[in-house]
Amino acid sequence: MVERNVTPRRGRGGRERILAAATALFEAQGINATGMEEVAARAPVSKRTLYIHFPTKDELVVAYLRHLAEAGLTIESALDRQDLTPRERLLELFTVSGNGTGPIRGCPFVDAAAEFPDPDSPAHAYTREQKRRFTRRVVELVSELGAADPDLLGEQLAILADGAASRAMVLNDPACGRHARAAAEALLDAATA
Structure with a gap:
């Protein structure tokens, strides 16, 4: 048939x-x-x-977010760069690009979660899983660096990266990434000393 x-x-x-x-x-x-x-x-x-x-629009938003992630169009793609050391990959998370043609949009996953506040909505659920995946990837890299408590440091760096992206978006200032990078370097130095 x-x-x-x-x-x-x-x-x-x-x-x-x-x-x-x-x-x-x-x-x-x-x-x-x-x-x-x-x-x-x-x-x-x-x-x-x-x-x-x-x-539904929810399905379109999930497809959009999935496309960004799979195409390497989010900051998380820095974690997979083979041309950088694990430490350099982690610090690359704090490079906020201001393309000059419009406002800094920040993290599309955080944006989507804010615009779909119901934690059970497909878009919010997808962003939650992406953020968990992101943190697991950060933990893997800090483990490679020999951090004493990779789970704690990974969560701290993930929060710092999300905060830098959000602050850069709110202030429309890519310099927020540089300040967060300095804090990330201090955390990495203390955890791997």
């Missing part, structure tokens, strides 16, 4: 165009300020096509 595709596909690449449009709009104006009709118009796809790919 041959299964029929009951979901019609309108044109190739509709999903990718929707994600690209959502990414541009979410980064420019925020998630809650962006309507699904606006995403469809920017893609450009029909609202029907948009809802075939993403039946």
